[in-house]
Amino acid sequence: MSSTTPKKEHFTVVVLGASGDLAKKKTFPALFGLYKNKYLDPNTHIIGYARTKMDLHVYHDQVSKYIKIKSDEDKVHLESFLKLCTYQSGQYDKDSDFQELEHHLRDVEKQTRAKARLFYMALPPSVFIPVAKSLKKNNHPEGVTIRLIVEKPFGMDLESSRELGRELGALFTEEEIYRIDHYLGKEMVKNLMILRFANVIFGSVWNRHAIDNIQITFKEKIGTEGRGGYFDEFGIIRDVMQNHLLQILSLVAMEPPVSLSAENVRDEKVKVLRYIPPIQAEDILLGQYVASEDGKVPGYLDDKTVPKGSKTPTYAAATVFINNERWSGVPFVLKCGKALDQQKTEIRIQFKDVAGNLFQSLSRNEIVIRVQPGEAVYVKMMNKEPGLGMKTIISDLDLSYSKRFNDVAIPEAYESLILDALNDDHSNFVRDDELDAAWKIFTPILKKIDEGHHDPIPYAFGSRGPKGVSEFVAKYGYHRGKQEYVWPHSSEPGTGQEQSTMSSVSLLETILYDPADGLFLFDYHCDRMISSAKELAAFFASNQEEFLRELIPTRSEIFTKVDAAVKNAGKDRRQRLRLLLDFDGAITIQCSHLPSETKTFSDASIVLLLDSQSTPKDNMFLMHKTTEREVYNDARTRRGLGPITAPKGPDEPFDVILYNEFDEVMEGTIANIAIEVEDPETGKLEWITPPVSCGLLAGVMRRKLLEEGQLRERVITVDDLKQAVLGQ
Numbered sequence: 001m002s003s004t005t006p007k008k009e010h011f012t013v014v015v016l017g018a019s020g021d022l023a024k025k026k027t028f029p030a031l032f033g034l035y036k037n038k039y040l041d042p043n044t045h046i047i048g049y050a051r052t053k054m055d056l057h058v059y060h061d062q063v064s065k066y067i068k069i070k071s072d073e074d075k076v077h078l079e080s081f082l083k084l085c086t087y088q089s090g091q092y093d094k095d096s097d098f099q100e101l102e103h104h105l106r107d108v109e110k111q112t113r114a115k116a117r118l119f120y121m122a123l124p125p126s127v128f129i130p131v132a133k134s135l136k137k138n139n140h141p142e143g144v145t146i147r148l149i150v151e152k153p154f155g156m157d158l159e160s161s162r163e164l165g166r167e168l169g170a171l172f173t174e175e176e177i178y179r180i181d182h183y184l185g186k187e188m189v190k191n192l193m194i195l196r197f198a199n200v201i202f203g204s205v206w207n208r209h210a211i212d213n214i215q216i217t218f219k220e221k222i223g224t225e226g227r228g229g230y231f232d233e234f235g236i237i238r239d240v241m242q243n244h245l246l247q248i249l250s251l252v253a254m255e256p257p258v259s260l261s262a263e264n265v266r267d268e269k270v271k272v273l274r275y276i277p278p279i280q281a282e283d284i285l286l287g288q289y290v291a292s293e294d295g296k297v298p299g300y301l302d303d304k305t306v307p308k309g310s311k312t313p314t315y316a317a318a319t320v321f322i323n324n325e326r327w328s329g330v331p332f333v334l335k336c337g338k339a340l341d342q343q344k345t346e347i348r349i350q351f352k353d354v355a356g357n358l359f360q361s362l363s364r365n366e367i368v369i370r371v372q373p374g375e376a377v378y379v380k381m382m383n384k385e386p387g388l389g390m391k392t393i394i395s396d397l398d399l400s401y402s403k404r405f406n407d408v409a410i411p412e413a414y415e416s417l418i419l420d421a422l423n424d425d426h427s428n429f430v431r432d433d434e435l436d437a438a439w440k441i442f443t444p445i446l447k448k449i450d451e452g453h454h455d456p457i458p459y460a461f462g463s464r465g466p467k468g469v470s471e472f473v474a475k476y477g478y479h480r481g482k483q484e485y486v487w488p489h490s491s492e493p494g495t496g497q498e499q500s501t502m503s504s505v506s507l508l509e510t511i512l513y514d515p516a517d518g519l520f521l522f523d524y525h526c527d528r529m530i531s532s533a534k535e536l537a538a539f540f541a542s543n544q545e546e547f548l549r550e551l552i553p554t555r556s557e558i559f560t561k562v563d564a565a566v567k568n569a570g571k572d573r574r575q576r577l578r579l580l581l582d583f584d585g586a587i588t589i590q591c592s593h594l595p596s597e598t599k600t601f602s603d604a605s606i607v608l609l610l611d612s613q614s615t616p617k618d619n620m621f622l623m624h625k626t627t628e629r630e631v632y633n634d635a636r637t638r639r640g641l642g643p644i645t646a647p648k649g650p651d652e653p654f655d656v657i658l659y660n661e662f663d664e665v666m667e668g669t670i671a672n673i674a675i676e677v678e679d680p681e682t683g684k685l686e687w688i689t690p691p692v693s694c695g696l697l698a699g700v701m702r703r704k705l706l707e708e709g710q711l712r713e714r715v716i717t718v719d720d721l722k723q724a725v726l727g728q
């Protein structure tokens with residue numbers, strides 16, 4: 001399959017549609033990634049071509065717009081990368097413009113001596129053929145190797161796809177064409193062959209004898225905002241299911257190929273698709289999103305670019321069957337949708353029930369391959385609950401990439417695929433007969449949908465999808481499990497387990513749960529975590545845009561998880577919850593039980609120490625609650641205090657008070673500070689607390705007291721503090 005060795009053949013890359021969204025967001029960042037990591041020959045010249053007229057300066061701004069610069073080294077790489085990028089404007093159907101492109105190419109190639117050209121068509125389908133014709137006529141000189149990357153959609157149905165195939169086929173050979181489906185470049189999709197064919201423990205159960213049903217799910221939180229007009233022509237089945245999900249299915253279901261060569265792999269992929277009959281009307285469930293429950297986010301039809309009364313589905317669940325020896329009778333449920341409750345793409349393989357009745361209340365085994373976000377493979381399995389009894393509980397074997405491979409950068413799908421194309425490796429590209437087989441499965445049902453025979457069921461923006469989804473998957477045998485399963489397992493802080501989930505900075509909230517009062521100031525905790533997530537995304541999220549757009553959880557999503565964790569740890573017990581949010585959207589909750597009443601000390605009995613030196617206030621870890629606690633730990637160490645524990649006795653120092661470089665009091669290492677002073681104007685006693693601008697965390701209790709008017713913000717100097725506390 002794909003190789004990762006730098007390619008010897010020397011290419012010029014031409015990006016057609018260079019002013020568009022795809023080129024900016026995916027193609028140029030991918031080319032830069034390859035260049036930076038030395039997978040691209042350092043002399044490779046990249047020519048952008050599009051209708052928009054722009055000078056080189058503006059063009060370079062466009063090229064760089066979505067390229068992430070994480071270090072000074074990256075900056076240097078970008079400068080040299082931009083020197084390789086030139087631009088030429090021209091129409092998509094004018095020979096004279098393509099001839100000018102040819103002059104540009106020849107000038108470049110005189111210097112670089114490149115003898116091969118990679119044309120990347122980041123273009124709308126309406127101009128695929130005119131551009132392909134112009135390229136063939138004007139930019140395909142003899143003796144020059146040509147590779148043409150074509151983006152989806154590859155037609156609207158079997159007929160139009162064949163027509164497109166015929167027209168392209170008359171111009172370029174199948175070896176020259178690379179039909180991109182970027183899901184084939186995703187790390188976990190590329191991992192499927194290895195998981196299946198390099199592990200006896202998986203390979204031997206990968207069939208109808210052991211597996212009950214398989215779900216392949218794609219969920220997005222975002223709606224079609226901004227591209228409603230485009231989307232309406234296609235709908236979610238053509239946008240995601242017929243290509244991305246079906247490609248995943250073929251890798252999950254195919255037989256082992258004779259070798260890893262592109263043709264052998266694709267032979268097996270196409271074979272399995274041919275065993276799938278067209279989807280039947282009763283095996284499909286469609287939905288279209290309406291406004292969110294609180295009415296704040298508009299629905300699909302509220303988008304002005306969407307035709308009034310459109311029945312285009314934004315959600316679809318469809319079940320296919322593979323009528324071969326391995327899979328006969330096993331439903332493959334494909335689900336995809338926009339404007340849903342979460343973002344995820346996963347493959348869920350559910351096994352059959354255990355035979356016999358040795359144990360009660362067992363849940364089925366599942367292998368879950370999490371494609372994104374947070375790549376993981378986990379096996380849900382039954383285990384003995386540790387202890388004296390013989391109770392069974394659900395547990396897991398968990399290969400979370402963030403823990404197992406935490407220092408490895410996972411390449412972007414487009415990087416991996418462009419490299420494959422440069423290396424003449426077709427295995428992760430779609431072959432013409434695969435496309436044909438895929439359209440055969442979907443075309444009859446798509447025709448019926450286009451003719452308006454299927455009314456989509458409305459679902460609220462941000463929900464799990466249309467009513468009936470759970471019943472739909474249950475109809476095909478999916479059991480949601482008899483026992484509650486919470487991941488990760490709750491752990492007592494200090495066991496070390498919580499450390500292992502913190503390969504980098506995570507946002508942190510510590511929440512009190514009391515059976516009588518519920519979760520203390522829960523909304524305030526959520527608000528703080530969500531707003532810190534937005535502010536710190538630029539520093540810690542590896543994909544800032546995606547994190548901000550889709551991965552920051554809502555209050556209700558956090559509540560669902562917290563509630564499940566509390567239940568799991570015992571709703572009748574007082575608990576301290578450590579809620580962690582990673583910058584890839586993963587939430588971790590650790591519960592520890594508390595005594596039924598917490599010991600309190602009167603004010604006079606708490607010993608507080610003033611820090612021995614100031615702390616600069618300009619520190620993001622003071623303003624946001626995160627797992628990065630160095631600034632606090634340093635202060636404790638300076639004053640001889642160990643790690644944070646509950647106060648052990650009235651005489652033992654409890655906390656250290658930090659102050660900034662201007663001698664203004666900030667806060668303690670675990671609490672905000674307030675003092676009671678005389679109001680200089682009225683002479684009345686009042687409680688004051690330093691403003692956040694002094695460099696401190698806006699605590700949730702502090703917020704409550706400020707809102708209730710029990711506390712007022714005022715700068716407190718170290719002298720004020722001494723005066724108030726010691727009367728000096």
Ligand SMILES: NC(=O)C1=CN([C@@H]2O[C@H](COP(=O)(O)OP(=O)(O)OC[C@H]3O[C@@H](n4cnc5c(N)ncnc54)[C@H](OP(=O)(O)O)[C@@H]3O)[C@@H](O)[C@H]2O)C=CC1
Pocket residue numbers: 215217335348368370374375376377378396398399400464470480485486487488
């Ligand atoms: N290494 C890791 O990253 C691991 C992560 N986890 C996490 O633990 C959590 C639980 O995992 P898991 O049990 O596998 O997955 P979930 O419980 O999230 O989903 C299991 C199945 O139940 C469906 N489902 C979810 N909510 C409902 C509902 N309210 N009513 C009916 N059906 C529902 C899902 O459908 P649908 O897909 O349509 O939502 C899915 O088919 C997940 O957040 C998972 O990501 C677990 C183990 C390891």
Ligand SMILES: O=C1O[C@H](COP(=O)(O)O)[C@@H](O)[C@H](O)[C@H]1O
Pocket residue numbers: 182220239240
């Ligand atoms: O091809 C498409 O894929 C994206 C989702 O891609 P991802 O890599 O972000 O998962 C989807 O949003 C878009 O509608 C579709 O055309």
